[in-house]
Amino acid sequence: MNTNTNPPSGTRDFLANDIRKRRQVTKVIQEVYESFGFEPLETPAFENLSTLLGKYGEEGDQLLFRIMLRGEKLQEAVAQNVGRDVPAERLYADLALKYDLTVPLARVMARYAGQLPKFYKRYQIQPVWRADRPAKGRFREFMQCDVDVCGSTALTVETEVIAAVCTVLERLQFSDFSVALNHREVLRGLIEAAGIAAELEGTALVAVDKWDKIGKEGVAAELVNRGITATSATKLLDLLEVASATSDNAARLAMLRENLKRPSALKGLDDLQTILQLSAAMGTSQRLALSPNLARGLSYYTGAIFEVVVPGVSGSLGGGGRYDGLVGMFAGREIPACGFSLGLERILLLLEERGYFAESSNGLDILFTNFGDTIADTLALATRARKLGLSCDVYCESAGLKPQFNYAAGRGARFVAFFGEREKSEGKLRLKDQSTGAETSVAVDEIETALPRVVVKR
Amino acid sequence: MNTNTNPPSGTRDFLANDIRKRRQVTKVIQEVYESFGFEPLETPAFENLSTLLGKYGEEGDQLLFRIMLRGEKLQEAVAQNVGRDVPAERLYADLALKYDLTVPLARVMARYAGQLPKFYKRYQIQPVWRADRPAKGRFREFMQCDVDVCGSTALTVETEVIAAVCTVLERLQFSDFSVALNHREVLRGLIEAAGIAAELEGTALVAVDKWDKIGKEGVAAELVNRGITATSATKLLDLLEVASATSDNAARLAMLRENLKRPSALKGLDDLQTILQLSAAMGTSQRLALSPNLARGLSYYTGAIFEVVVPGVSGSLGGGGRYDGLVGMFAGREIPACGFSLGLERILLLLEERGYFAESSNGLDILFTNFGDTIADTLALATRARKLGLSCDVYCESAGLKPQFNYAAGRGARFVAFFGEREKSEGKLRLKDQSTGAETSVAVDEIETALPRVVVKR
Numbered sequence: 001m002n003t004n005t006n007p008p009s010g011t012r013d014f015l016a017n018d019i020r021k022r023r024q025v026t027k028v029i030q031e032v033y034e035s036f037g038f039e040p041l042e043t044p045a046f047e048n049l050s051t052l053l054g055k056y057g058e059e060g061d062q063l064l065f066r067i068m069l070r071g072e073k074l075q076e077a078v079a080q081n082v083g084r085d086v087p088a089e090r091l092y093a094d095l096a097l098k099y100d101l102t103v104p105l106a107r108v109m110a111r112y113a114g115q116l117p118k119f120y121k122r123y124q125i126q127p128v129w130r131a132d133r134p135a136k137g138r139f140r141e142f143m144q145c146d147v148d149v150c151g152s153t154a155l156t157v158e159t160e161v162i163a164a165v166c167t168v169l170e171r172l173q174f175s176d177f178s179v180a181l182n183h184r185e186v187l188r189g190l191i192e193a194a195g196i197a198a199e200l201e202g203t204a205l206v207a208v209d210k211w212d213k214i215g216k217e218g219v220a221a222e223l224v225n226r227g228i229t230a231t232s233a234t235k236l237l238d239l240l241e242v243a244s245a246t247s248d249n250a251a252r253l254a255m256l257r258e259n260l261k262r263p264s265a266l267k268g269l270d271d272l273q274t275i276l277q278l279s280a281a282m283g284t285s286q287r288l289a290l291s292p293n294l295a296r297g298l299s300y301y302t303g304a305i306f307e308v309v310v311p312g313v314s315g316s317l318g319g320g321g322r323y324d325g326l327v328g329m330f331a332g333r334e335i336p337a338c339g340f341s342l343g344l345e346r347i348l349l350l351l352e353e354r355g356y357f358a359e360s361s362n363g364l365d366i367l368f369t370n371f372g373d374t375i376a377d378t379l380a381l382a383t384r385a386r387k388l389g390l391s392c393d394v395y396c397e398s399a400g401l402k403p404q405f406n407y408a409a410g411r412g413a414r415f416v417a418f419f420g421e422r423e424k425s426e427g428k429l430r431l432k433d434q435s436t437g438a439e440t441s442v443a444v445d446e447i448e449t450a451l452p453r454v455v456v457k458r
Numbered sequence: 459m460n461t462n463t464n465p466p467s468g469t470r471d472f473l474a475n476d477i478r479k480r481r482q483v484t485k486v487i488q489e490v491y492e493s494f495g496f497e498p499l500e501t502p503a504f505e506n507l508s509t510l511l512g513k514y515g516e517e518g519d520q521l522l523f524r525i526m527l528r529g530e531k532l533q534e535a536v537a538q539n540v541g542r543d544v545p546a547e548r549l550y551a552d553l554a555l556k557y558d559l560t561v562p563l564a565r566v567m568a569r570y571a572g573q574l575p576k577f578y579k580r581y582q583i584q585p586v587w588r589a590d591r592p593a594k595g596r597f598r599e600f601m602q603c604d605v606d607v608c609g610s611t612a613l614t615v616e617t618e619v620i621a622a623v624c625t626v627l628e629r630l631q632f633s634d635f636s637v638a639l640n641h642r643e644v645l646r647g648l649i650e651a652a653g654i655a656a657e658l659e660g661t662a663l664v665a666v667d668k669w670d671k672i673g674k675e676g677v678a679a680e681l682v683n684r685g686i687t688a689t690s691a692t693k694l695l696d697l698l699e700v701a702s703a704t705s706d707n708a709a710r711l712a713m714l715r716e717n718l719k720r721p722s723a724l725k726g727l728d729d730l731q732t733i734l735q736l737s738a739a740m741g742t743s744q745r746l747a748l749s750p751n752l753a754r755g756l757s758y759y760t761g762a763i764f765e766v767v768v769p770g771v772s773g774s775l776g777g778g779g780r781y782d783g784l785v786g787m788f789a790g791r792e793i794p795a796c797g798f799s800l801g802l803e804r805i806l807l808l809l810e811e812r813g814y815f816a817e818s819s820n821g822l823d824i825l826f827t828n829f830g831d832t833i834a835d836t837l838a839l840a841t842r843a844r845k846l847g848l849s850c851d852v853y854c855e856s857a858g859l860k861p862q863f864n865y866a867a868g869r870g871a872r873f874v875a876f877f878g879e880r881e882k883s884e885g886k887l888r889l890k891d892q893s894t895g896a897e898t899s900v901a902v903d904e905i906e907t908a909l910p911r912v913v914v915k916r
Contacts (some may be wrong), residue, residue, distance in 0.1 A: 004506065005569040005788050008553055011502035013566055015573075016580075019498040035844040037822055037851025037869075040477040044469035044599050045503055045555070045585065046523075061505045063502075068524045068551055070589045078546050088536050088550055093526055095466055097503070108471055111463040115473075117868045118861070122474075127503065131528045141502050151852035156833060160852065163841070175762045281834035282841045330463050360624065364495055375614060376739035382738045383621070386493045393495025394618065396577045398608035403576070411495070 010132070021357050025348060026125055026145075028171045033123040033147055036164040037244060041122040042102035045129075046095040053096075055329075065140075066093035087191025095377050097129035101146045101341075102326065109150055110330035120150040125344070129401045137349065145318075148339030150327050155271055157338045158304045159278040159324065165308065165318060165340045166284045172347065173356060177317070179284075180291035182308045183272050184321075186256060187295060189265020194236035196228055204228060208240070209295035212314070216241065240293040249276055252290040271304060300326045308341065313350065318342035365390040365455050366431070367413035371420040372398030378419045381429055384418075384447050389457055406433065415455050431455070468590070468598025472590070479815050481699040484583055484603075486629045489604055491581040494622040497810030499580040500792035501562035502555040503587075511554075513561050513787075521588045523598075524551035555587035559604045559609060559799075560784065567608055568788035578608040583802070595807060603776075606797030608785050613729055615796045616762045616780065617736040623766065623776065623798045624742045630805065631814060635775070637742075638765045641730050642779075644714060645753060647723025652694035654686055660757060662686060666698065667753035670772070674699065698751040707734055729762060758784045764798065771808065776800035811911070823848040823913050825871035829878040836877045839887055842905050843875075847915055866892065873913050 007013050014022065030040070048065055053061055069077055069092055077091045098104055099240065102123045105175070125145045134140060147164060149157045161178055169177050176256040189206050191289055207222040214222065216237055223233035243252045253276075257269055274289060296305040296319060303322030310317060321339035328335035351357065368382045375398070382392045393411060395404045408416045417432040428441040431454055442450040464490065465471050472480065482862045488498070493664035504525055511519055527535055527550055535549050556562055559582045567578065583603045592598060605622055607615045620637055627635050649662050666682040672680065674695055681691035697717055711731055718724055730748060737743040747767070754763040754777060761780030768775060779797035826840045833856065840850045851869060853862045866874045876888040884901040889912055900908040 004508075005565050007502050007565075007569075008504055008506050011504070013502070013569070014498075014500040015566075015570065016497035016499070019500055034821060034845070035849050037825075038848060039474035040472075041474070042472040042477055044465050044471070044600075045587070046466055048466050050462075062529065065528075065553070065740070066526045067555075068526050070547075071520060074546055088532055088546075089526060089528075092546060092550060095523070097525075107463050107465075108473075111465075111471070112473065118865050121851065129503070141504075149854065154855040156828070156837065156852060156854050159837065163837075167844075168519060265740075278834055278837055281838040283838075363492060367495075370614070376736055379614065379617065379736055380619075380741075382737040385627075389493070391493050391495060393579065394614060396607065396614050397612040407576050 008140075010134035010138075012139065012141070020363070021348060021352070022143075022344075024357070025172065025344065025351065026143075027127045029125065029145060029342070029344075030123070030170045032171060033164055033432065036121075036160060036167075038121045038123040038164070040149055041105070041108060041124045042126060043098065043101075043124070044181045045109065045127075046097050047104060047107070049093055049096045051107055051330075052099055056099055060099060063132055064099055065097040065129045065131055067095035067097070068092055069094050091285050098126075099130060100128055101126060102148075102339075103329075105148060105150070106327045106329050106331075109327050109335055110332070113331060117151075119152050121148075122150075123147040137345065143344040145341055145342040147341075148327075148337055150335050153324070153336045155274045155304075156278065158275050158306075159273075159282060159284075161320065161338055161340045162275070162279060162288070162306060163282045163284045165320075165342065166287050167343065169308065169317070172255045172351060173354075174310065174317075174350075176308075177287070177310045179287050180294045180309050181272060181275065181288050181304065182291050182296075182306075183268035183304050184301050184304070185262075185264045185268030186260065186272070186292065189260040189262045189268065190239045190256075190292065191236060192262060192265075193259050194239060195232045196236065200226070204236070205295045205299075206297065208236075209297045211240075211286060211293045211295070215417060243290070243292040247289070248265075249285075249288065249290045251290070256292060265401055268303070270441040275304060296321060303338070308342075310350070315346070316343070317346055317350070325379050363391050364393055364411045364413045365457075366392045366415045366417050367404070367408040367411060368392060368394040368417045368419070369401070369404045370395040370398050371418075374419055374421060374424050377424060378417075381417070381419055381444070381447065385451060385455075386436055388448065388452055390451070390455055466598075468592035468596075470597065470599070478821070479806060479810070480601075480802075482815070483630065483802065483809065486599075487583065487603060487626050487800065487802075488581070490626045490629060491622060494579075494618060494625075496581040496605055496622070498577045499563070499566060499582045499855070500584060501556065501559075501566065502583070503585075504555050505562060505565070507551055507554045509565055509788075510557055510561060514557055518557060521590055522557055523555040523587045523589055525553035526550055527552050527553070538598075555759050556584075557588060558586055559584060560606075560797075561787075563604075563606060563608070564785045564787050564789075567770040567785050567793055568790070571789060577610050579606075580608075581605040595803065597803065601802040603800040603802045604797055605799075606785075606795055608793050608795045611782070611794045613732045613762075614736065616729075616733050616764075617740060617742075619778065619796055619798045620733070620737060620746070620764060621740045621742045623778075624745050625802065626766045626800065627766065627775070630809060631812075632768065632775075632808075635766055635768045636747045637745050638767050639730060639733065639746050639762065640749050640764075641726035641762050642759050643720075643722045643726030643761070644718065644730070644750065647718040647720045647726065648697045648714075648750065649694060650720060650723075651717050652697055654694065655688045658684070658686055663753045663757075664696070664755060666694075666751060667755045669698075669751045669753070701748070701750040705747070707743075707746065707748045710750070714748075714750060726761070733762060754779060761796070766800075768808070773804065774801070775804055775808070821849050821916075822851055822869045822871045823915075824850045824873045824875050825862070825866040825869060826850060826852040826875045826877070827859070827862045828853040828856050829876075832877055832879060832882050835882060836875075839875070839877055839902070839905065843909060843913075846906065846910055848913055849907070 091288040128144050191201050203226040207219050220233050243255045281324045300323045301321040302324045305321035307319035308317040322338040327337040368378050382394050385392045423430050427444045431440050440454050579897035586602050587599050649659050660678040678691050701713045758781045759779040760782045763779035766775040780796040782794040785795040826836050838854050843850045874890045881888050885902045889898050897910050
């Protein structure tokens with residue numbers, strides 16, 4: 001007999017109350033994304049290993065959960081490796097659990113090119129797996145929640161994706177969030193304006209990305225550590241900060257424009273201006289905060305970048321941006337794309353802290369008690385109540401009142417129903433409201449009309 | 459660049475239309491199971507390998523997708539195995555994708571014993587993975603859909619589980635199904651009555667289980683092949699068939715009672731009689747067909763067994779029964795249990811064939827066209843329409859009418875909306891009904907009241 005009955009390290013079992021909360025949130029996300037015209041997509045839990053390898057850098061490759069070859073194929077691979085000692089993870093695996101939802105999207109874009117709409121607007125809410133060291137709030141199996149538009153470079157795309165995410169967060173009663181907005185070409189322009197060589201641009205971005213965590217002084221030290229002169233580091237930080245001197249996006253835009261020369265950086269500024277204008281039409285511009293020091297670590301972004309910020313909450317509830325070079329990787333042509341990924345696990349944690357899930361009931365409307373002799377009648381009554389849309393359980397076994405009431409309480413039943421010999425002879429179902437203790441009777445002949453008035457559907 | 463963009467062998471990508479159908483069906487199943495008082499459960503995609511090994515027989519073990527050790531642990535295992543040649547699948551894996559939903563349920567029953575209700579009624583709709591040879595309708599990643607009651611031997615459990623499944627199938631508009639019903643102890647009694655030795659009982663059951671596929675003559679030959687005398691084989695088949703001479707369950711019960719002597723078999727008959735009586739109270743007894751030749755291959759059943767039968771459809775849409783010895787395997791005590799598993803993939807296939815999914819629209823209510831100059835106004839109008847609960851897409855780019863109409867058709871949009879300079883100057887949104895071709899205008903000031911009358915929510 002096994003003794004370890006925990007779920008595997010970094011994974012979780014979800015019992016009824018967890019699932020209800022998770023479903024409540026994903027339902028909001030689904031509804032909002034569908035109202036914005038996004039289509040759902042689901043891909044398999046695992047991909048061919050070759051599809052995933054090399055897409056997430058060396059570190060990412062090491063975090064893949066690889067699935068072993070099976071049967072003869074494994075035996076052959078082992079036999080071929082005798083005396084050769086090729087690392088086992090290269091030779092003995094052919095599949096791996098998916099690591100994110102972007103590479104599968106890229107595969108889908110290539111595979112179904114002919115049948116997808118010209119602009120493929122898809123959302124995908126599925127688990128992904130990473131063999132990370134588990135920690136508080138960090139799991140090895142967790143939900144990702146992505147929304148992307150593939151196939152257009154138009155700035156309506158950025159605007160709509162941002163508006164969709166804002167609508168989700170507002171529907172989830174986040175009143176205090178903002179969306180930090182920047183542009184990779186603007187950042188590159190500022191890095192150039194600071195006198196940093198082009199080949200140090202990537203490493204500079206990594207340092208700037210840590211601003212939230214280590215502050216301005218920390219970034220300065222990190223820039224110098226990464227081979228950038230102290231003069232350039234100071235200049236860059238001043239440039240990044242000058243635009244933060246005002247909270248007015250138009251003023252920030254104007255300050256940035258003064259310091260930028262590169263046409264691509266000025267084009268980036270124009271893009272941001274357009275996104276802000278279109279967002280004003282959609283009622284989301286007051287959520288947007290132009291943030292020159294927002295870098296977003298991933299190297300694949302090519303245009304606008306964004307990140308959800310909640311005051312007092314460290315880290316982000318989600319982020320995204322334009323990444324025109326990635327989604328076409330399997331299609332063999334560049335497919336422009338822009339998307340937003342929400343951190344569902346963090347959102348759930350925060351909603352829990354904020355008391356969003358007030359209703360703790362597990363949804364059971366009536367527990368029907370069981371007194372043995374009248375059980376057939378009781379089952380018939382439960383059947384009629386279920387047809388009225390009520391969630392009803394019947395106590396499995398004939399028993400005394402105490403265990404039945406205990407069970408009803410444990411299941412969070414709103415009403416307990418009695419139909420023993422006495423009630424049967426009177427032709428009445430007796431009901432006890434568990435929150436008030438009040439008792440009511442409903443004539444058996446009138447269940448269909450009277451019961452919904454007593455046990456009001458939630 | 460990878461060239462193979464198919465999903466891995468035996469798995470599928472689900473695009474929007476697939477997902478809508480799958481969601482439509484799982485929603486019915488969820489609603490019905492919740493109305494019967496079942497709680498949802500979800501467990502991780504993978505379990506510790508030791509949790510799964512040895513639970514499905516040798517054949518099952520070989521069908522597990524094993525996940526390789528990672529990093530140093532893998533290196534250590536490889537180093538330790540030099541010159542020892544322990545099979546790689548034993549040494550190099552620590553996790554495996556779940557093979558079914560029953561073993562995870564057993565683990566959950568042990569892990570959360572203190573916090574689960576006395577009778578744990580749970581449903582679970584999740585994918586499982588089996589490294590089977592893929593074939594038409596057989597996948598390596600497929601949904602299982604289980605409903606089980608743990609903790610009671612009462613026959614209300616069998617009755618409720620059967621009624622829940624019948625309600626699901628009726629809600630899915632299956633009018634022609636029946637549920638074959640038998641009892642393991644009745645079968646054992648018949649095998650004994652045929653003069654077959656107790657040690658051949660298991661192998662006899664395997665042969666009887668093939669009745670549907672190979673017919674009576676086939677089973678006879680198989681019984682003899684399995685070491686049962688021709689006399690006993692003939693007697694058993696006659697016993698199994700005599701009770702099929704009538705379609706009346708009560709008459710079948712009476713015939714069986716004449717041929718059975720073992721107390722446990724007679725108790726099994728009593729159980730079946732009670733299930734039929736209680737099912738009559740729930741309105742499901744007319745679906746039940748007492749079927750003495752129903753065996754259900756799995757050896758773990760201990761009481762009543764059932765299987766959904768649809769005329770003209772080979773194989774079953776689902777099955778189940780009582781299995782009192784299994785769910786307690788990790789808890790170290792016997793936990794009685796009874797459940798029903800629906801074959802979601804088969805159900806979907808059959809519903810598709812039967813035209814259940816009449817509505818093929820992908821749910822897009824309005825495509826807003828894009829004429830460049832008025833795009834900010836168009837986005838504002840789309841935002842207002844979305845707030846009315848309508849699913850709206852805005853064509854990403856400024857373009858001529860033709861590509862926009864093509865896109866609208868490809869997305870299955872019900873209406874195409876126009877807001878160019880002319881409409882703007884008139885203060886009217888123009889709408890074209892894609893099914894009738896009819897055009898309507900709605901004053902911009904009256905969107906909130908007038909639009910829902912034109913584009914009626916589905």
